[in-house]
Each structure stands twice: as structure tokens, then as C-alpha cells.
Amino acid sequence: MSYDSESPTPGRRRRLRGNLVIATAALVPTCLAGWLVWQAMDGSGGHDDKAKVLPLPSRSAPHTTTDDKRPAGGRTPTVTVTATPSGGTAAAPSPSTQSAPPVGPLSGPLAGKVVVIDPGHNPKNFQHATEINRQVDIGTNKKECDTTGTETIGGDYTEAAFTLDVSHRLRAILEKLGATVTYTQDNDHAWGPCVDERARIGNAAKADAVVSVHADGSAEGNHGFHVILPALVDAGKANTAQIVAPSRELGVRIAGKFVHATGMPPSNYIGDGTGLDVRGDLGGLNLSTVPKVFIECGNMQDSGDAKLLTSADWRQKAAQGIADGIDSFLTK
Template sequence: MSYTGPDFDPPKPRRSRRTPLLVALAALVSGGLLGWAVYAAMGAPGDGGTTAGAPAAPSGSTSASARDDGKKATPSASGPAAASPSPSGSPDAASGPLKGRVVVIDPGHNPGNFEHTAAINRPVDIGTNSKECDTTGTSTNSGYAEARFTLDVAHRLRDLLQQQGATVKLTQDGDRPYGPCVDERARIGNTAHADAVVSIHADGAAAGNRGFHVILPASVHAGAADTRPIVGPSRELGERIAGSFVRVTGSAPSNYIGDGTGLVTRRDLGGLNLSTVPKVFIECGNMRDSKDAALLTSGAWRQKAAQGISEGIVSFLRG
């Protein structure tokens, strides 16, 4: 974000007689003020994003599961709001290195899920078995909801990828009352014939558990699910995102899952089981740990998270 400061108009020279010294001094002052006006108009660098109070949500308990498509929790208070949706990429983006590539970003959960619990609790087929349509997600102890975090990072990631020339689609943009369900999220990526899909989340594990992890699809062949063709490319996508995430954010891989690799393979997530294109999930940190929460609620850190994910996707797509 750039900041526009006060505008200054260079003082108009008087028509009275001046000594050479006074004329030179006036010119120096005018030049200095003009330089400040140019600097102010260009703007000083920001922190990569702002945080503000989000609409308050009903209070409730926050039991969380790190083993689910979505962590069940109810936001209890206001927290930093998601960044506003960004405009489409600039005309020059169409000629970027990712021209012709399609990326689908899946912001986990939906800010409105907690108001539609009956709808999101209905079971859907995920290939291996049935599972809830979606869940509310978790939140920090101060009430910053995972659904708002995921939308904020998704908007930042979309901007970065569009600048590289990619066509970017979101599975939801806070523009529907709830969901979509996990099976529909998979279909959106499949229908778009995406070259890569990334589902963005933040975990809700116990305090003291820190770090990020990337979830990869296991080889599943059951019912409507057949991940065998995407296991290999999805692993490559996940490995590249994990490497970039460490480098850009400085965050360490999870200390509680993945054996320090930052990579976890699962067969119980409908969003992965039903995908026919390369797809991974990333849990960017643990919202229930105070140190991780301090990062997740920082606009500057969320920009780094988006940059790390973006660089991993670009690396994967460029080979």
C-alpha cells in the first residue's frame, strides 16, 4: 500500500529585485518543496497489508481438529479483517511467464458458515466415505477467524499470480452465504482444468504446536475418487510450496505433524480425494498458539505467506 502525503505547490517567485544570493536561495527552497511533493505523491512503502476489526461473530466454544477438511470452531470475537478483493491484473500481466496457466485458489471455509450450521453439517460423498459439507474453521484466542485469514491470503496470492500472467479463480470470495461444500470445491478446480489448486487454511491444534505443513493427496481409488494420476504432480507442487514458504516467511515446518518435513499425506479429505488436477492444502500456522497467532494476524506476514505460496506455484508451473 502506498501512502499519499500533503501536496505542496512550489512558491511563485516575486517580481521584486533580488540579489543573486537570494534568487539562488529561493530556487533551492522551491526545488526542495517540489521534490517532497513528488515523493509524497509516489508514496512511502507500507507493511504489505492492514488489519482492522472484523464484524463480530457469536460467541461459542472452539474445539478444533487438525484431522479434518475444516476445523470446527465458532469465531467468538472480532479480529483483523480480510483484505478487500483486488482488481484484475494489469494489461501487461497477460504476457507474463504464466500466460495460459490456470490456478485455482481455495480459501478454506467461509465467514458465513457459522450462521448455516445445518447446511454445512449435511454429509457429502468424498469417495472413500461421507463427510460434512464444510465446517466453520477455527480462530485465534482473540477471535480472528480462520475463514477471514484464508480470504485475505487468497486475495494477496491472486494479485501476485495475476502479475505473472496466470488466470486465477477462487472457489469462493465471501460472496455466498456458506460453503461451498468440499466436493464442490474439488469440482471447481476440475472444471477449470486447473494447472494447480491450493487450498489455504490455518490449524487449530493445542498451544505449543507451531509451524506450517502442506497436505498432499494419498493414492486413493474408491467410489468417485481416483487420485492416482495426481499424486506425483501434487507432491511436487507441495514440495515446492513448502520450500518457498520456509524461505520467504522464515516459518519452520510443523513441530507436531510431518516429522519435521512440513509435508503430510492424507486420504480423508474430500477436497483432495475428488480432485483430478494437482492439488494441495497448506496449513499456514496454528491459530491456537500465541506465537503463531501473532504472525497470522499480521498483514505484513500474510503478504509474506502469499508470496511464499506464489513462488512455489510459479516454480512448479515453470518446471
């Protein structure tokens, strides 16, 4: 997810500085936080595995974003919105990975559950700089409506293409489990939707879980995945008090299952090795009234991670890991 607190600029992302209203219930040692993820991945098969969830440390000065991205330990490129990137359509998901709307009554362990998948960014954002740079209220302050997202170093595979592919695969898995699944966008918008609207879509659906799918754009050598959890925020239109605890549990379960399914290690540059990060500067989390997390599936600007993210086989594993975490959360 490549979001900057100001207008996107090629190949770099600025660090956000500002007063954010961020608080968490308590602090726990890094070793305990890492143990939580290990617990979530242990016993990967069943619906009755219960991860113990404790509060995680938040950051008093979160990294950048508009709604999604932060630099950590190096450059965090956000692609310019003045031109369509090379090869932007080459990685479009194949029809076989897409899932048609369910027909008839649903059955399965997730029957009756509503999941909203939020594919980060939009492939057409590159063509709509004015629209996506419009400021929207995220409670704590205002940020851009949306951004273009990041891409691999050569520019041949965009984050927007990646998030749609994983989201199509994720939907297919969840619907087989009986869930009712909707998207915030499926490349069916001219641009966006804005981050505040993405939150409203999940709220209006009264979703049991919302997952925003992204890939990071940090520096070469920064690798691994991380899951972003909402901080305790009460400012303006934002009040996350009711979703902090369930969102944390959702995030812990996804992190553990993601490790098991993909073999991807937790981030070596965010989350102190836990694969978990708490933030209060993301509109998609601040404005949510239902359990919601973001997952950064890897760093597209790291050559090692990029080899995985551009592999269809690995993307299927990523979708499976996310689905397993959602399943575990909703059937606990």
C-alpha cells in the same frame, strides 16, 4: 482449517478413526523427506530450480477432519456454528489487497496457466449450521459439507478471515506473473461451498494447480506450517492416481518457498519435521482430478504463530511464499 468428522464443537476436535483407503508408492526416511523441502527452498529466485521429488510416508490412521483439519498432540478446536464469533469481521482484507479480474491478454511467465485458489471455510458459515453440517460424499466416506474453521485463542481473528486475506494477496501476485486466477469462494456465497463442490470447481477450470489456503487449530506449543498432499485413493467417486505425483511436487515446492519467504519453520507436530503430510481423508483432495494441495500456514491456537498470522506484513510474505512455490511448479 478446522474440520471434524462429526458436527463442529467449541474448542476441541475429535480424532477420526475409520478405515480409509490410503496408500503411497513407497516409504522414505524422514531425513530424505526433510532434504526435499530444503532442496525446494535452495535457489529461491529462478524459474529453473528443480526440486527432486520422492514418495513420502502416509499415515495409516490419519488425524481428524471433515475436509481439512486434524488434531495432533492436543486440542484442535472447531468453532461452533450456532453464533457469529466475536470480532469476526474485524480482520477482513483491505481493498488494496484484492485483485480485480484481469483485462486484456495476459503476459508473463505464467501466461496461459490456470490457478484456482481455495480459501478455506466461509465467514458466513457460522450462520448456516444446518447447511454446512449436511453430509457429502468424498469417495471414501461421507463428511460435513463444510465447517466454520478455527480462530485465535481470544476469538478475535477467524481462519475464514485469514484465508481470504492471504488468498487476495496471492491472487494479486499470480496475476502479475500472468496467470489466470479464480477462487472457489470470495465471501460471495451464503455458506460453503461444500468440499466436494470446491473440488469440482478446480476440475471444471482444468486448473494447472489448485491450492487450498488454511490455518490450523491445534494446541498451544504446536507451531509451524505444513502442506497436505493427496494419498493414493481409489474408492467410490475418488481416484487420485493421476494427481498424486504432480501434487507432491507442487507441495514440496510450496513448502520450500514458504520457508524462505516467511521464516516459518515446518510443523513440530505434523510431518516429522518435513512440513509435508499425506492424507486420504480430505474430500477436497480425494475428488480432485488436477494437482492440488492444502497449506496450513500456521497454528492459530499457538500464541507465537498467532502473532504472525494476525500481521498483515507476514500474511503478505505467506502469499509470496505460496506464489513462489506455484510459480516454480508451473515453470519447471
